[in-house]
Amino acid sequence: MTLHLDDLRVRRLGECRYDSPFSETLSTKQTSPHYVAEGDRVLLEDTVSMLADHGLPLGRIPSFEAAGPRRKIYFDPSQVTAGIVTCGGLCPGLNNVIRGLVQEIYVHYQVKQVLGFRNGLQGLTAAHRDDTIELTPDRVRDIHNAGGTILGSSRGGQDADEMVDTLVSRGIDIMFVIGGDGGMRAATFLSEAIRARGLDIAVIGVPKTIDNDLPFTDQSFGFQSAFARATDFISAVAVEAAAGLNGVGIVKLMGRHSGFIASYAALAANAADIVLIPEIPFALGGPDGLLAHVEQHVRTKGHVVIVLAEGAGQELLEEHGLPQQNGRGTDASGNLKLGDIGGLLQASITAHLTAVGLSPTMRYIDPSYAVRSIAANAYDSVYCLRLAHAAVHAAMAGRTEAAVARWRRRFVHVPLSLMTSRRNQVDPDGDLWMSVLETTCQPAVFGPARDRGMVRIGFC
Ligand SMILES: Nc1ncnc2c1ncn2[C@@H]1O[C@H](COP(=O)(O)OP(=O)(O)OP(=O)(O)O)[C@@H](O)[C@H]1O
Ligand SMILES: O=P(O)(O)OC[C@H]1O[C@](O)(CO)[C@@H](O)[C@@H]1O
Numbered sequence: 001m002t003l004h005l006d007d008l009r010v011r012r013l014g015e016c017r018y019d020s021p022f023s024e025t026l027s028t029k030q031t032s033p034h035y036v037a038e039g040d041r042v043l044l045e046d047t048v049s050m051l052a053d054h055g056l057p058l059g060r061i062p063s064f065e066a067a068g069p070r071r072k073i074y075f076d077p078s079q080v081t082a083g084i085v086t087c088g089g090l091c092p093g094l095n096n097v098i099r100g101l102v103q104e105i106y107v108h109y110q111v112k113q114v115l116g117f118r119n120g121l122q123g124l125t126a127a128h129r130d131d132t133i134e135l136t137p138d139r140v141r142d143i144h145n146a147g148g149t150i151l152g153s154s155r156g157g158q159d160a161d162e163m164v165d166t167l168v169s170r171g172i173d174i175m176f177v178i179g180g181d182g183g184m185r186a187a188t189f190l191s192e193a194i195r196a197r198g199l200d201i202a203v204i205g206v207p208k209t210i211d212n213d214l215p216f217t218d219q220s221f222g223f224q225s226a227f228a229r230a231t232d233f234i235s236a237v238a239v240e241a242a243a244g245l246n247g248v249g250i251v252k253l254m255g256r257h258s259g260f261i262a263s264y265a266a267l268a269a270n271a272a273d274i275v276l277i278p279e280i281p282f283a284l285g286g287p288d289g290l291l292a293h294v295e296q297h298v299r300t301k302g303h304v305v306i307v308l309a310e311g312a313g314q315e316l317l318e319e320h321g322l323p324q325q326n327g328r329g330t331d332a333s334g335n336l337k338l339g340d341i342g343g344l345l346q347a348s349i350t351a352h353l354t355a356v357g358l359s360p361t362m363r364y365i366d367p368s369y370a371v372r373s374i375a376a377n378a379y380d381s382v383y384c385l386r387l388a389h390a391a392v393h394a395a396m397a398g399r400t401e402a403a404v405a406r407w408r409r410r411f412v413h414v415p416l417s418l419m420t421s422r423r424n425q426v427d428p429d430g431d432l433w434m435s436v437l438e439t440t441c442q443p444a445v446f447g448p449a450r451d452r453g454m455v456r457i458g459f460c
């Protein structure tokens with residue numbers, strides 16, 4: 001999909017007529033490599049060839065609006081009530097974002113009130129709309145030290161009109177939705193329902209996903225904390241596998257459709273022989289299949305370590321008479337329920353190695369919830385805080401139907417519709433996956449590699 005400048009423009013509620021509390025500070029600032037002034041834009045693409053391909057004058061090159069404080073704002077802060085909701089699965093840093101939003105909007109903009117809606121978008125339904133938490137700087141002072149979200153979260157669909165009724169009845173002017181693809185989709189529907197009623201309510205998304213599968217964001221917050229934690233489990237399984245007779249260590253990590261956690265954690269631990277991700281199908285049997293490769297590792301090295309993303313190899317389950325995607329079921333939000341690829345791998349590898357006289361010592365860890373429930377690390381804490389600042393500035397300046405994101409290391413405004421227009425996935429042709437191949441020395445494909453014109457790499 002080719003994006004044009006107009007696709008990247010963010011909707012504004014109207015003219016900014018109020019002085020921003022930051023106007024004095026901003027008047028002292030010069031545009032610099034570290035400070036993009038209000039009118040400047042951040043390029044969508046960052047290679048010379050991609051820019052040249054557009055064949056457009058500079059002013060028409062696709063670009064995002066830079067985030068940050070404006071000299072003039074749309075809302076009169078003394079009249080503003082803001083709402084915050086966290087949706088979907090947990091992710092390190094949710095509390096940091098809540099804290100950052102509350103402190104920024106209270107301390108600098110001095111708004112009237114901030115309400116936290118509980119248990120995800122369920123909190124915006126008629127039955128739960130009055131059960132909010134009053135969020136004050138005192139209330140959020142220490143919350144960033146803990147994982148999870150003080151607001152609670154949930155999956156499951158809600159009616160957009162009912163949610164708008166809630167915003168109206170609670171007097172919300174600005175709604176911050178912290179969520180993943182589902183949360184961003186829900187925020188989009190909410191914005192559309194607000195627009196259809198001609199209401200003056202800003203909706204700003206803060207993209208959250210442990211899987212790092214949202215587009216137009218360099219890396220989602222909490223991702224670095226999560227893969228760092230996942231690294232510990234890979235190191236643990238590697239120690240176990242190395243000490244066991246014909247040791248096989250498998251760590252299954254989250255990643256429904258995207259193998260980012262598996263790839264980054266494997267690179268960080270630098271102990272994996274094989275990384276399996278949803279983006280790259282693999283065959284179990286045959287001379288080039290996974291099982292042959294595992295056997296070769298066990299024969300030559302004595303053990304093997306596999307990092308597995310939960311969404312990998314789903315197509316294999318049916319072939320083996322196992323229910324694919326748990327009978328193709330979906331969860332309350334419509335997300336595919338995955339089949340147990342970890343179970344299939346354990347069983348197949350055990351059967352294969354036993355058959356060739358290498359009866360394995362199997363060590364299998366699924367640390368999924370232990371990974372995503374932790375508090376944000378120092379890097380993500382900074383990232384969350386700065387995202388929250390950007391979200392508050394965007395909302396106070398009347399931006400709406402937009403998410404804040406870091407793109408090419410700058411904070412930008414991204415139209416909400418774009419956040420759900422595609423899924424961020426590991427590119428099999430890209431440099432990240434190449435690094436995984438270089439580090440593990442696994443073949444580019446487990447299966448009939450030559451048929452696909454692909455190159456075997458060998459063993460490290
Ligand atoms: N198409 C949709 N229309 C309306 N609401 C939706 C839609 N998709 C998701 N939602 C709502 O958004 C919320 C969060 O969605 P979901 O459970 O998929 O988590 P998420 O935000 O994608 O986070 P995660 O990264 O954990 O998947 C849910 O309450 C869900 O009902
Ligand atoms: O068990 P839950 O809470 O539905 O979450 C599991 C899913 O959430 C995700 O982390 C996305 O947030 C997926 O990787 C995972 O499959």
Ligand SMILES: [Mg+2]
Pocket residue numbers: 088180181182183335
């Ligand atoms: Mg999701």
